[in-house]
Amino acid sequence: MLPYLEIFGQSFSTYGIIGIAALVIAAATASLRAKKYNLTLSDILLVTTFAGGGIFLGGSLLYALVQLPHLSNIIEHTGGSFGDTLSLLFGGMIFYGGLFGTLLAVAIYAKFMKQDIKNIFRFVIPVFPLAHGIMRLGCFAVGCCYGIEHSTLGLAFTNSPIAPNDTPFIPVQLYESALNFAIFAAIWAYSKKERHPVHLICFYAMPYAIGRFALEFLRGDAQRGSIFGISTSQFISIAVLICCTAALIFTKKRITRS
Amino acid sequence: MNFCSACGQQLEQNAAFCANCGKQPANNPQTNAPHMPHHHLTPTPSAEQPGQSLALASMVLGIVALVVSYTPLSLFLAIPGVVLAAMAKRNGNKSGMGTAGLVCSIIALAIGFSFFVACSSSLACFRPFYFWW
Numbered sequence: 001m002l003p004y005l006e007i008f009g010q011s012f013s014t015y016g017i018i019g020i021a022a023l024v025i026a027a028a029t030a031s032l033r034a035k036k037y038n039l040t041l042s043d044i045l046l047v048t049t050f051a052g053g054g055i056f057l058g059g060s061l062l063y064a065l066v067q068l069p070h071l072s073n074i075i076e077h078t079g080g081s082f083g084d085t086l087s088l089l090f091g092g093m094i095f096y097g098g099l100f101g102t103l104l105a106v107a108i109y110a111k112f113m114k115q116d117i118k119n120i121f122r123f124v125i126p127v128f129p130l131a132h133g134i135m136r137l138g139c140f141a142v143g144c145c146y147g148i149e150h151s152t153l154g155l156a157f158t159n160s161p162i163a164p165n166d167t168p169f170i171p172v173q174l175y176e177s178a179l180n181f182a183i184f185a186a187i188w189a190y191s192k193k194e195r196h197p198v199h200l201i202c203f204y205a206m207p208y209a210i211g212r213f214a215l216e217f218l219r220g221d222a223q224r225g226s227i228f229g230i231s232t233s234q235f236i237s238i239a240v241l242i243c244c245t246a247a248l249i250f251t252k253k254r255i256t257r258s
Numbered sequence: 259m260n261f262c263s264a265c266g267q268q269l270e271q272n273a274a275f276c277a278n279c280g281k282q283p284a285n286n287p288q289t290n291a292p293h294m295p296h297h298h299l300t301p302t303p304s305a306e307q308p309g310q311s312l313a314l315a316s317m318v319l320g321i322v323a324l325v326v327s328y329t330p331l332s333l334f335l336a337i338p339g340v341v342l343a344a345m346a347k348r349n350g351n352k353s354g355m356g357t358a359g360l361v362c363s364i365i366a367l368a369i370g371f372s373f374f375v376a377c378s379s380s381l382a383c384f385r386p387f388y389f390w391w
Contacts, residue, residue, distance in 0.1 A: 016372050042347055042357050049340050049364055113348050 018138035023052045026131035030123055037119045050109040051102045051124055055131075058101015059093030066094065066232060092144075095132065096236045102128065103201070121197035126187045129204055133180030140173040147172035148220035163221075172218045179211045198251045202244040209237040209244075309349030313356035316342035320362025323370070332370035339363030 004013060027048040034044055067074065067089050078084035106124050110117040139145040143160025147170030154168025163169065187203050195203075216234045307313070319339035323332045343360035 012372050020368050020372065042343070042360050045360050045364055046340070046344055046347070049367070109344075113344065 014141040015138040015144075018141065019135055022131040022134035022138075023048055025134060026127040029130060030127040033123065037123050039123065043113075043115075046113070047106065047109060047120060047124060050105045054101035054103070054105025055098040056093070056101075058104070059095065059098035060090045061101070062094040062097025063092045064089050094233070096233065096240070099128070099205070118197050122191065122195065122200065125197065125200040125204060126191040127184070129180040129184040129187060129208070133177045133184060136173045136177040136180065140171060140177070144221065145173050145176075145219065146170075146221055147218045169220055170218050172215055172220075175218070176212070176215055179208065179215070183207055196251055196255070198247050202248055205240050206244050209240040213237040307351050307353045309346040309351035310353060310355070312342050312346035312349065313351050313353055313359055316340075316346060316359030316363065317355050318359075320359045320366060323366035324362050327366045327369040328373065330370070330374045332366045333374065336363045336367040336370060340367065 027044060031039075031044050034040075039047075071085075071089070074088050075085055078088060102124070103121075106120055107117060109115075110120040136145075143157045143163035146157070146163040147154070149167060150170045151168055153170050155171050156168045157163045157165050159165065183204055186207075187200065190203055191200060213234050216231050216237075219231070316339050319335050319342065323335035323339055326332050326335070339359055340363045343356050343363060346356040346359075
């Protein structure tokens with residue numbers, strides 16, 4: 001819809017601006033509960049920076065990992081230019097990589113700063129779906145992650161650098177955004193009481209994995225990989241569901257034992 | 259002039275503890291706070307904040323990163339700026355200098371990110387677009 005924003009005569013990618021806005025809005029929302037977890041302004045700023053770095057690095061690394069098998073095609077496409085190859089190899093992000101990257105970065109932060117890791121997780125996880133929902137609006141703006149063709153439900157992009165223009169696609173990015181906002185509303189209420197971080201992660205990841213699995217059938221962007229006839233993200237969704245179930249059982253056992 | 263309540267040793271004016279036996283004098287206002295950090299117990303209360311040099315380095319990096327935030331150099335200055343601010347905070351630094359370094363570095367990081375990582379293809383940037391799967 002609007003891939004570039006003009007600010008002071010410079011054009012920026014809307015995606016990047018929305019990404020930063022998502023981090024800021026999520027951090028501001030989370031800091032409503034900063035007092036509860038005894039976090040100061042510099043704590044919040046540092047956690048946000050670490051979480052942002054985790055999203056970026058985790059999402060990019062997983063994307064590059066999935067692209068690796070196609071490396072020879074990429075090199076052929078770029079004509080062997082090192083910079084172009086690198087920018088295509090790291091040219092995208094995968095949500096699940098971003099999620100794992102954030103959890104890891106926040107854990108490293110808490111360990112490094114000798115802070116209570118559970119409290120930091122309780123602070124960060126509830127606003128993660130909020131940030132994700134806002135970032136999906138960025139997808140819609142630039143035209144990536146588009147849906148399958150549909151004449152009545154579809155919306156056509158006019159100047160997208162990624163999606164084919166003037167073809168009506170189902171706005172699956174907006175559906176996914178709505179899914180995330182709904183999960184955010186639920187988890188925000190759920191996390192009012194003190195919850196175990198594993199419960200919080202599963203409260204977000206399980207409904208999202210189910211929703212994502214369903215929404216993948218509406219996705220029309222073709223260049224993404226597939227394993228056994230299902231997309232990589234559907235494969236990870238199933239893995240997330242299994243891991244969450246195992247983690248919930250394991251946590252329940254540990255709680256009842258102690 | 260005060261005397262130690264435990265051993266009778268003469269105490270200095272604002273001594274936080276007795277130089278002879280180490281006991282804290284009962285009438286010292288500094289001893290009222292529980293869990294006193296170690297550096298507050300030293301007889302020189304004007305001692306510097308811990309990790310002040312890290313905070314200073316972070317602020318310098320942050321300000322320079324802000325000034326050069328229209329070049330890719332800002333990213334390479336702002337990231338160490340954030341890390342140094344984190345290290346200063348970890349050492350117990352609560353000064354405004356550390357916070358200033360953190361805020362400057364983060365703003366420079368955000369500007370550098372929008373300019374050089376998430377920019378449009380019309381600029382010389384590292385990555386033309388994002389695809390968020």
